[in-house]
Amino acid sequence: MTDEQHTPPPDRDEALEAVLGNLLRIGVIVAAVVVGAGGVYLLIIRGGWIPDFRSFQDGGSPLRSIPLILRGAFEFRADAIVQTGLLLLIATPVLRVVFSLFGFARQRDWLYVALTLIVLCVLAVGLSGLQT
Numbered sequence: 862m863t864d865e866q867h868t869p870p871p872d873r874d875e876a877l878e879a880v881l882g883n884l885l886r887i888g889v890i891v892a893a894v895v896v897g898a899g900g901v902y903l904l905i906i907r908g909g910w911i912p913d914f915r916s917f918q919d920g921g922s923p924l925r926s927i928p929l930i931l932r933g934a935f936e937f938r939a940d941a942i943v944q945t946g947l948l949l950l951i952a953t954p955v956l957r958v959v960f961s962l963f964g965f966a967r968q969r970d971w972l973y974v975a976l977t978l979i980v981l982c983v984l985a986v987g988l989s990g991l992q993t
Contacts, residue, residue: 877961884953884957885954889950891949892947892950899939899946927948951988958980958984962977
């Protein structure tokens with residue numbers, strides 16, 4: 862007879878931490894790959910460009926909103942690809958807060974649900990640009 866050791870099922874808190882850790886890790890890696898690819902593409906198409914720093918001129922970038930950034934990325938504009946990667950980097954901790962909200966609700970830990978909702982509201986106000 863063999864003496865098998867059975868590993869206990871992971872605790873709910875440990876499982877939630879593992880999911881949140883993986884979400885953060887994958888989000889940062891994906892964002893880094895997108896920014897890196899956009900940066901390489903930008904160097905390929907504009908690597909020889911020498912800026913004129915004697916006078917400042919607003920470039921009038923059309924990349925001032927999320928839909929415009931995403932549209933530019935789908936059109937393979939290098940600057941929009943870099944900004945899409947930065948948006949992914951910003952979205953990663955926000956998604957982590959959203960996932961933790963559902964995890965705490967599933968565990969019926971209402972204090973942490975309330976605190977996570979407050980954090981999510983603060984993030985939403987901060988990212989929306991509404992300031993008092």
